[in-house]
Amino acid sequence: MNAFPTVQTALITGASSGIGATYARRLAARGYNLLLVARNEARLRLLADELTARHDIQIDILAADLEQHGEIERVANRLRNDQQISLLVNCAGVALNGSLAEADIDSTHSLLQLNLLALTMLSSAAAVRFSLAGRGAIINIGSVVALLPERFNAIYAASKAYVLSLSQTLHAELSSRGVQVQVVLPGITRTEIFERSGSSLAQIPPSMVMEVEDLVDAALHGFDQGELVTIPSLPDGDDWHAVTQARMQLAPNLSRNQPAARYH
Numbered sequence: 679m680n681a682f683p684t685v686q687t688a689l690i691t692g693a694s695s696g697i698g699a700t701y702a703r704r705l706a707a708r709g710y711n712l713l714l715v716a717r718n719e720a721r722l723r724l725l726a727d728e729l730t731a732r733h734d735i736q737i738d739i740l741a742a743d744l745e746q747h748g749e750i751e752r753v754a755n756r757l758r759n760d761q762q763i764s765l766l767v768n769c770a771g772v773a774l775n776g777s778l779a780e781a782d783i784d785s786t787h788s789l790l791q792l793n794l795l796a797l798t799m800l801s802s803a804a805a806v807r808f809s810l811a812g813r814g815a816i817i818n819i820g821s822v823v824a825l826l827p828e829r830f831n832a833i834y835a836a837s838k839a840y841v842l843s844l845s846q847t848l849h850a851e852l853s854s855r856g857v858q859v860q861v862v863l864p865g866i867t868r869t870e871i872f873e874r875s876g877s878s879l880a881q882i883p884p885s886m887v888m889e890v891e892d893l894v895d896a897a898l899h900g901f902d903q904g905e906l907v908t909i910p911s912l913p914d915g916d917d918w919h920a921v922t923q924a925r926m927q928l929a930p931n932l933s934r935n936q937p938a939a940r941y942h
């Protein structure tokens with residue numbers, strides 16, 4: 679078994695802006711060393727300079743385009759080989775507007791590469807090493823759109839449903855091996871994602887928009903409590919537990935040797 683060193687490193691994808699950059703600030707304040715990943719190297723360097731000036735930590739940056747298979751592999755290799763890394767935050771993601779019928783093939787491909795493939799390959803690399811060590815954690819940034827697919831763009835919502843499902847399975851596979859998994863489902867959060875996807879927050883009622891610092895602080899609170907699914911906006915956590923219970927009640931009847939009577 680590989681022992682983790684006392685000072686741990688968090689690898690954060692999508693660290694150049696928004697939720698990922700805020701995780702970097704909060705984890706730096708908690709004393710983590712950081713490995714920051716995104717495409718924009720200049721922004722990562724600025725953030726690294728800001729945080730090393732403020733905290734006694736080490737920060738490394740890895741500029742990578744996680745839509746490219748070889749680049750995903752480069753980051754996954756770092757996860758496989760760098761024994762200091764004990765926390766993976768999969769935050770890099772893009773959104774897409776419009777219906778499936780209107781979707782541009784190249785943008786669709788990019789979204790699937792980043793939101794699904796990169797997150798899966800990095801989670802897999804982390805899962806292997808963390809479970810061998812018997813310690814470590816994976817935080818995946820999903821979205822509440824996973825719970826309301828009828829109301830959002832099909833491709834983005836489906837990608838976030840995948841993140842939720844993958845994280846639930848990962849938790850089932852890894853919790854007994856000492857590896858913590860959390861999936862965070864943010865609602866609308868003030869970041870650059872809207873401008874990047876050609877939309878805007880202007881039409882959205884302010885009561886529905888969370889500030890990114892509040893989102894990440896709440897998510898880390900859920901992480902500290904060992905939550906699997908954290909929905910920062912949801913006032914009553916029992917509402918989510920009721921959904922999970924209702925789903926589990928279906929379990930004994932989901933695979934039987936006869937069709938249900940209503941289909942005879």
Ligand SMILES: NC(=O)c1ccc[n+]([C@@H]2O[C@H](COP(=O)([O-])OP(=O)(O)OC[C@H]3O[C@@H](n4cnc5c(N)ncnc54)[C@H](OP(=O)(O)O)[C@@H]3O)[C@@H](O)[C@H]2O)c1
Pocket residue numbers: 691692693694695696697698715716717718719721742743744745769770771772773792819820821822863864865866867868869870871872874
């Ligand atoms: N904001 C919201 O309302 C909201 C709600 C629910 C879920 N989320 C999720 O939160 C996560 C973070 O989004 P955000 O809101 O913080 O948006 P953001 O400010 O646009 O940040 C996206 C991050 O992903 C990185 N990224 C984009 N394409 C990349 C690529 N090809 N390779 C590597 N990194 C790439 C960006 O960095 P570079 O451009 O430097 O590569 C940036 O650091 C996403 O997964 C998003 O789906 C956001």
